Amino acid sequence: MLLDDTDRHALRRQGRFLFAAFKQPHRVLSTCRINGGFREDLTHIANHQSCEAVAHIARHASVFRLGPDAYHDFACAEADLPPATTALMTTAANMQCAVVARAAHAELAVHVAATAGVLGNATRAGDPAGWHERPDGSERVRQVAAKPPPVEAGSGTIVTLVFINRPCTPACLVKAVAVITEGKSTALLDLRLPSLQSSGLATGTGTDQLAIAAPLARAGEWERHWASSHNTLGELLGRATHDAVTRCLLLQNGLCPELRRTICGALSRHGCDEATLRACAATELDAGLAQLFADNLPALLHDPQSAAAAYGLAESVDLARAGVLHLEVAREAILNQAALLAATVAVKPERFAEFREVLRGRRDAEPGVLAALAVVRGFARKWN
Known part of the structure; x- marks a missing residue:
């Protein structure tokens, strides 16, 4: 299913996968463990449902046995994506609940494709953490007194794929990430969603991920330097992210302003x-x-x-x-x-x-x- 098509990328949903194929070289910044960070050689960025949200023990065990590198290859093969040039994110959210939001000003356009769920592991920035990373994996540092999620918790991850239609410097993309994160957090704060780790309001989940892409500058093109909330690019990023995440929370978790009025x-x-x-x-x-x-x-x-x-x-x-x-x-x-x-x-x-x-x-x-x-x-x- 083709969800979004421009002269720079094509975004498709295929079963449990949501992926964008670039039609020209892009600068990409992502949180992916495999092919993440800053890259200029990627052909695809993708999101996929790796398991069910609740009690999918057999699937968790099989993914754990494979390890991150082998699972990346396995998942890419399932969607016929090239593993060496794909940044792939994982979630328990349903790809049928994915939302594409768009915002534009003059020649500038931003497209945000998001999946979102918060009922499983919503957190507030600064909440007590339960894990500490070591060279051989993570170890538990404290037993966090988390509030129990609803019986049918749904997913607990917000994933955003963000596309800017004009070239941006690396520093501009870093700033864009900050604004995108703020847009995600304001969507949760507008709904007054609770953290499951404290009595505070949630600002995200413990497993949120994102990828942001902008085309590489061609001869004669200039690169944008600014993505703050004082700038139109920052406004578009914040608005589109807020709209996409808000709509996803309704589709995935049944959350909307009217139902929070209790x-x-x-x-x-x-x-x-x-x-x-x-x-x-x-x-x-x-x-x-x-x-x-x-x-x-x-x-x-x-x-x-x-x-x-x-x-x-x-x-x-x-x-x-x-x-x-x-x-x-x-x-x-x-x-x-x-x-x-x-x-x-x-x-x-x-x-x-x-x-x-x-x-x-x-x-x-x-x-x-x-x-x-x-x-x-x-x-x-x-x-x-």
């Missing part, structure tokens, strides 16, 4: 998930009301005003942990947001002060516990 979407990374809410209701409410709460929890979680209040609470927690809200006011600010959440769930904003007084005795609790209590207490007051 109380748990805002607060699960701080410890307020459905299990916590049900447990809190069982403790704080009588049996009949607790059952009513549990039966109506899905509708409650998706209430737009309650979700808005929950995101306000989550932002206060984030600002406190970042030090923007200093310690002397952080607890009070979080308490105020929790009271607002309770009043919003109750659909009785005039009772804000009452809820603040109810929650004040628990203000030293962990934010997720305080948030769950606010939701449960708000629900109880909704009907009396």
Whole structure:
């Protein structure tokens, strides 16, 4: 299936493979272990699904036995790609969910072909790492207390193939990588996606990869030097990457702004998930009301005003942990947001002060516990 065709490259999807064949020499910068780094002799860059996202043990074992070099040759042979001149990236994402986004200004054009999934190993830059590379492989340095992914986690890798239609210097491509990474991260931040390694918001996954290509300058052509966000090239790269990754997350993981509009979407990374809410209701409410709460929890979680209040609470927690809200006011600010959440769930904003007084005795609790209590207490007051 031909997905993108220009006078410089042709991008095709073939089974589990997505690959671009260059029609003229390109300068390529990629993260590939084989044929990666800066290259000017590549004929193809490719992405492929190397395994299923969850519990594909037999496939993992076979890939591990082959080793990176032999597997590269094996995979290239499967797609009839020349192994010596192909930069090949791997993912568990479905190539049928690949998206091509385009952006242009005057004579300049950028095409981004992406696959993306974040539910398996989303991380935030600076999260604790679990592995340290050694000459003979990687060793575990700590047992990271990762939050469990959803049962049907989907893939956990963002792969971007980026094509610029005009020659660029090596330094320009390095800067382009930074802008592409920012575009990917803003797509995740716009959806407020949680890291699975910390309580922070995700900026990517632990296995993200990319390749960026620009044609080599011919006689009389000049090379672009700038790809910052102050420059049109940087704008196009950031915009196309953001659009491609956002669309991929919908296709691969079913993630979109509307479905992130929930109380748990805002607060699960701080410890307020459905299990916590049900447990809190069982403790704080009588049996009949607790059952009513549990039966109506899905509708409650998706209430737009309650979700808005929950995101306000989550932002206060984030600002406190970042030090923007200093310690002397952080607890009070979080308490105020929790009271607002309770009043919003109750659909009785005039009772804000009452809820603040109810929650004040628990203000030293962990934010997720305080948030769950606010939701449960708000629900109880909704009907009396």
